[in-house]
Amino acid sequence: MPIKEKLVFLIGFGIGFSFALFLYLMQYPIIESPICDENFLILWGNQNQNARKNLEKQLDPSGENIKFGNWLKEVSETKLEDNSYEKWLNNQNVRSSAVDLDSYAYGSEDKLLESEYLREKVKITCVVFVDKLKLAKAAAETWGSRCNKLYFFGQHLEDSSLPVIKFNIKLTSSWQLLCESMNYIWKDSGLNETESKDRLEWTIFVKDDTIVLPENLRYILAPLNHEEDHYLGHAITLWGQAYNVAEAGYVLSKSALRRVVKMFDNADKCASGGKYWKKEDFYLGKHLSSMGIYPSDTRDSYRRGTFHGYSLQTLFWGVARPGQYWTKALYPPGPDCCSTRSATFSAVDSGKMYTLNYILYHLKVFTRPGNYGTKPAPTSVPDEEVWKIALKEEFGIDNMTEISSDRYYQIWRSKYSEPETFIKKTYIQSADFFNSLLTSQESQKKPVRSLTVE
Incomplete structure (x- = not known):
């Protein structure tokens, strides 16, 4: 390509590029900074991020005085x-x-x-x-x-x-x-x-x-x-x-x-x-x-x-x-x-x-030790007195001075079973009830499913 044609091409390209760039920049009008920017310049200036954060902490340590x-x-x-x-x-x-x-x-x-x-x-x-x-x-x-x-x-x-x-x-x-x-x-x-x-x-x-x-x-x-x-x-x-x-x-x-x-x-x-x-x-x-x-x-x-x-x-x-x-x-x-x-x-x-x-x-995030929220609800009877009341009401015992922890356990065991015994007894009683119900239904000649208790 001759030098003259290259020169014409470059000039045309430069003019076209400059015009396109001008149209693009026109989308973003230049606006003068509002007056408040001058007043807040100390915070809103062109400081680097760390300097700005340090300055913010100095002026407002709590971050609330906005x-x-x-x-x-x-x-x-x-x-x-x-x-x-x-x-x-x-x-x-x-x-x-x-x-x-x-x-x-x-x-x-x-x-x-x-x-x-x-x-x-x-x-x-x-x-x-x-x-x-x-x-x-x-x-x-x-x-x-x-x-x-x-x-x-x-x-x-x-x-x-x-x-x-x-x-x-x-x-x-x-x-x-x-x-x-x-x-x-x-x-x-x-x-x-x-x-x-x-x-x-x-x-x-x-x-x-x-x-x-x-x-x-x-x-x-x-x-x-x-x-x-x-x-x-x-x-x-x-x-x-x-x-x-x-x-x-x-x-x-x-x-x-x-x-x-x-x-x-x-x-x-x-x-x-x-x-x-x-x-x-x-x-x-x-x-x-x-x-x-x-x-x-x-x-x-x-x-x-x-x-x-x-x-x-x-x-x-x-x-x-x-x-x-x-x-x-x-x-x-x-x-x-x-x-x-x-x-x-x-x-x-x-x-x-x-x-x-x-x-x-409505959502509350628990971020610190509570006071009222972690206190037990007030009771009219202290915990250490509850067992004495139970002995008096259940067994009619008023004198608690001679009752040790072992004796307390024996007294309670004499009336109430251990949890395992209580559960087994309850289960057997329930099974007996269902068996008796089935027997009654069989006597009426109604087809039912049978239950077997081992």
């Missing part, structure tokens, strides 16, 4: 305020202390658990969009009972045991279903601009195959003010728009929900707000961003996610993660999978939902 990006509030251009859970709890004028679970389980401690306190202080309304009744029933019987209020919305499904709410209008998009649901909740709670009959503070919207941990969600939400605009979930970017994906569930504060309902306060506006199915989460993010409400960073201080649109099996052991859930995450997770304060997971099917519920709320 902070979240959404707790940070911008006070000014140069200052951030950390509204931690511990700070919020102190402001409630309550004091928390460790509870011995052994004592609590055996009823020896009358304590108000922190999760029970949070249920009264942080109200969560749970909204489930039903596609399969079996999954919705599992949600109602497991995690749904721990919400302060629970709604089910669907299109055509009906079941007498599950109150699925339907709208008597032709739905043209999943956004319209979401929009109508928001209006229904707002009106059902008796809310207007100034008051409410039922306290509607936080609302989480999930699909029917999602399992929610309301206790962890309340912990994440407690330091936040529901009268301010908050939009939480797992955020990604699509077509230049940031939004929280429906598969992981998303949370709206009362203020944010009020603004959406005010913008779409009738059926016509809901219908015009979005035209595609399965894109209601995208439309919600788009409308919220037009009001200046954007997804919050819900990662913990170790860059672990809290809202998960996949099952634990995929999150822990999934090899390839090419989907936009990871590649276009607005707040990319770190090397570790899931926060110990995670709020949602995908349960895939109803069986896994029941299994996860049992493991999380």
